[in-house]
Amino acid sequence: MRAPTMTEVRDWVNERTGFETVWNALLERHIPEAKGPVAWAYTLGSASMFVFTLQAVTGALLAMNYVPSTDHAYDSVRFIGSSVLMGGFIRGLHHYGASFMVVLVVAHMLRIYLMGSYKYPREGTWMVGVLLFLVVIGFGFTGYLLPWDQKAYWATAVGTNIAGQTPVVGGMVAKILKGGADMGAPTLTRFYALHVLVLPGVIGVLLGVHLFLVVWHGISEPPTRMGGKGGSRG
Amino acid sequence: MPNDEACVREEAAGGVSRRTFLTAGIVVLGGAISALLGATGLSYFISPAFKKDEEDWVDIGRASDMKPGAPLKVDFVARKRDAWVVTEKRSSAWVSTDGKEFTVFDPRCTHLGCPYRWDQAREQFLCPCHAAVFDAKGQVVSGPPPRPLDRFAAKVVEGRLLIQPQAIKGAA
Ligand code: HEM
Numbered sequence: 001m002r003a004p005t006m007t008e009v010r011d012w013v014n015e016r017t018g019f020e021t022v023w024n025a026l027l028e029r030h031i032p033e034a035k036g037p038v039a040w041a042y043t044l045g046s047a048s049m050f051v052f053t054l055q056a057v058t059g060a061l062l063a064m065n066y067v068p069s070t071d072h073a074y075d076s077v078r079f080i081g082s083s084v085l086m087g088g089f090i091r092g093l094h095h096y097g098a099s100f101m102v103v104l105v106v107a108h109m110l111r112i113y114l115m116g117s118y119k120y121p122r123e124g125t126w127m128v129g130v131l132l133f134l135v136v137i138g139f140g141f142t143g144y145l146l147p148w149d150q151k152a153y154w155a156t157a158v159g160t161n162i163a164g165q166t167p168v169v170g171g172m173v174a175k176i177l178k179g180g181a182d183m184g185a186p187t188l189t190r191f192y193a194l195h196v197l198v199l200p201g202v203i204g205v206l207l208g209v210h211l212f213l214v215v216w217h218g219i220s221e222p223p224t225r226m227g228g229k230g231g232s233r234g
Numbered sequence: 235m236p237n238d239e240a241c242v243r244e245e246a247a248g249g250v251s252r253r254t255f256l257t258a259g260i261v262v263l264g265g266a267i268s269a270l271l272g273a274t275g276l277s278y279f280i281s282p283a284f285k286k287d288e289e290d291w292v293d294i295g296r297a298s299d300m301k302p303g304a305p306l307k308v309d310f311v312a313r314k315r316d317a318w319v320v321t322e323k324r325s326s327a328w329v330s331t332d333g334k335e336f337t338v339f340d341p342r343c344t345h346l347g348c349p350y351r352w353d354q355a356r357e358q359f360l361c362p363c364h365a366a367v368f369d370a371k372g373q374v375v376s377g378p379p380p381r382p383l384d385r386f387a388a389k390v391v392e393g394r395l396l397i398q399p400q401a402i403k404g405a406a
């Protein structure tokens with residue numbers, strides 16, 4: 001019996017999963033023709049996706065050595081940096097990746113705004129995008145506490161106090177965030193659970209909807225001036 | 235929407251079709267289950283908002299050991315609970331009594347927090363840092379402190395003197 005060819009293997013899988021339809025819809029779709037800086041602006045969403053994937057992978061690796069407890073958090077983070085092979089590098093990627101993620105998401109939002117890509121029929125994509133932005137900020141806020149050093153502790157003290165200034169509900173919100181009247185052991189476990197369980201779940205669902213809508217509507221053309229002149233191809 | 239023949243016939247006859255009935259059942263039961271689970275999870279999540287945060291009472295000795303006259307400096311170990319973490323801190327307090335009531339002072343001067351001492355000859359508390367003087371009731375006699383000595387809540391339970399080492403500001 002001869003070995004099956006690549007084409008035969010592909011057809012066998014395709015008949016049973018229909019993956020070519022999905023592949024074509026996602027990767028063979030038509031996108032606007034653009035060049036120069038305008039073309040680059042279209043890459044910002046994908047760039048955010050890439051850094052997010054990097055955060056998920058490096059975050060999972062960090063979680064293998066991190067302990068979310070007030071007496072071990074600080075030392076476990078030191079340990080990652082000093083005693084785990086490539087630990088400092090992995091942590092560095094996650095640390096700088098967190099800031100870069102915010103930069104990219106803001107840049108992506110700016111391109112959508114400046115090109116008017118949020119207009120009909122893409123309002124839903126924009127609204128889900130706003131939620132994605134808030135989740136990314138949530139990742140940054142909760143992750144910042146985890147090293148449990150002076151900077152982390154006081155930044156969170158300030159952050160939860162700001163939440164506490166909200167009229168009427170502020171006091172309750174601050175207590176719910178801190179897991180009690182004062183910052184302490186439950187604050188760290190709460191932030192950890194939000195950072196590695198709740199927010200990844202939420203961002204997964206939101207990203208799914210966001211990308212579905214992107215593919216469903218197709219990518220918008222760059223804006224052109226009235227009368228057809230100007231624009232990126234003008 | 236129920237749209238096959240049996241449904242249409244049953245509904246035309248003024249009844250509830252099997253499909254409508256089952257749909258309503260799923261919505262009602264599913265709603266009840268979601269509401270129950272949702273309320274349970276939500277109350278777990280927001281419970282810190284309703285938790286009372288009270289300093290534990292600390293047993294600092296037999297009440298009958300504290301005699302009227304000179305205030306007594308008592309050393310004790312205060313346990314502070316932070317959820318499942320308990321930290322112990324060495325601490326002290328000045329206890330004075332008239333035989334019935336107990337007054338317990340925070341051992342830190344209300345000026346800048348130095349530990350003051352009792353001067354038996356003058357019957358006054360003296361602070362070494364900036365020469366503050368307080369009387370036996372904790373009132374400022376002279377010096378820079380902005381308020382009388384802070385106090386700790388105290389009570390006697392079964393002959394033991396219990397205090398709450400949390401300053402009650404400027405209580406006179
Ligand atoms: C599934 C995704 C993620 C997992 C499993 C994860 C996990 C972790 C863990 C275990 C730490 C503690 C180690 C350390 O502090 O260096 C951490 C820190 C941190 N994370 Fe994440 N993370 C994820 C995604 C993100 C994202 C998307 C952001 C983007 C804003 C982010 C921002 C941060 C920040 C700012 C820190 C503090 C880093 C530091 O100072 O070293 N994380 N994360």
Ligand code: FES
Binds near residue numbers: 344361362364366377
């Ligand atoms: S600290 Fe007691 S007088 Fe200044």
